[in-house]
Amino acid sequence: MKITPGNLTRHEIIGMEAHVVMSSDPGHVCRRGLIADESKEMIHISTETGNIMVSKMTSVFDFTLPNGTVVRVDGHKLRGTPENRIKKRQSRRW
Amino acid sequence: MPKKRPRQSEAKRLARARIKLLWKQASEIAKTDPEGARQRMKVAFKVAQKVRIKVPQEIKKKICRRCGMVLVPGENCRVRIRNNRSKHLTVTCIACGNITRYYVR
Numbered sequence: 001m002k003i004t005p006g007n008l009t010r011h012e013i014i015g016m017e018a019h020v021v022m023s024s025d026p027g028h029v030c031r032r033g034l035i036a037d038e039s040k041e042m043i044h045i046s047t048e049t050g051n052i053m054v055s056k057m058t059s060v061f062d063f064t065l066p067n068g069t070v071v072r073v074d075g076h077k078l079r080g081t082p083e084n085r086i087k088k089r090q091s092r093r094w
Numbered sequence: 095m096p097k098k099r100p101r102q103s104e105a106k107r108l109a110r111a112r113i114k115l116l117w118k119q120a121s122e123i124a125k126t127d128p129e130g131a132r133q134r135m136k137v138a139f140k141v142a143q144k145v146r147i148k149v150p151q152e153i154k155k156k157i158c159r160r161c162g163m164v165l166v167p168g169e170n171c172r173v174r175i176r177n178n179r180s181k182h183l184t185v186t187c188i189a190c191g192n193i194t195r196y197y198v199r
Contacts, residue, residue: 001111010105012112014134015119037133082137083144086105086112 005071008063009078010085014038017064018045021072024058040081102145109145113138117153124164128189131164160192 003011019032031054033047042053043061054061056075063071077090116138120131135157142149156165165171165187172186183196 001107007108010108012115014116014137036130038137081140083140086108086141086144087101089101 003065005065005069008065008071008073009090010088012082013043013063013078014082018043019062019064020045020054020059021062022060023054025055028052028054028059038082041079043075043078105145106147109141109147112141113149113153116141120164121156124166125169128163128170132162135164136162155196158187158190158192159194161187161190163187163189 001007001011003016014035014037016035017032018035020028020030023029031045031047031052033045033052035043036046036051037044041056043056043059045052045054054075056078059075061073061075061078063073065071078085080088116134120134120138123134124131138153139149157163158165158171163170165185167173170188172184172188174184174186176182176184181198183198185194185196186192187194
């Protein structure tokens with residue numbers, strides 16, 4: 001099953017390229033790198049200048065899918081452990 | 095009324111794709127970043143457990159059952175053919191010393 005913008009929040013984000021667009025910590029804004037690990041509340045990004053841990057709840061991310069598409073996701077939608085996100089259903093308003 | 099597709103089957107398909115993806119990454123970085131590879135396979139096993147599917151046998155045989163390391167022959171594991179009682183293959187994890195035996199029928 002390929003990664004699409006529709007199933008991104010239920011798919012694997014480890015190994016994907018991420019860009020922090022907004023964050024409550026100004027030091028994390030505009031940092032870019034590959035996602036090394038993921039926990040319930042945090043995303044570990046390995047950037048050129050070192051590894052950082054970004055909070056999911058208070059950040060907005062730009063993910064680059066394998067086919068080159070860039071998807072902007074509110075970190076709030078990614079809350080939960082990687083194995084628990086599989087069965088999560090997102091409520092859509094469109 | 096159209097029948098609603100069961101969610102479980104979709105979750106299983108998604109989980110299989112995720113396990114495949116994680117294994118691909120783990121096997122690529124096994125030499126350079128063994129701890130990262132181990133972490134990825136840990137997630138893969140958790141995902142499989144959650145949706146109640148099995149991790150493929152060919153993947154399982156390349157992971158240490160005790161410490162979870164991705165085994166690369168000549169790098170962090172020792173593979174020997176032995177012939178005591180019956181012919182078998184022993185795979186020793188150098189990181190933790192765990193021995194796995196595969197008997198040849």
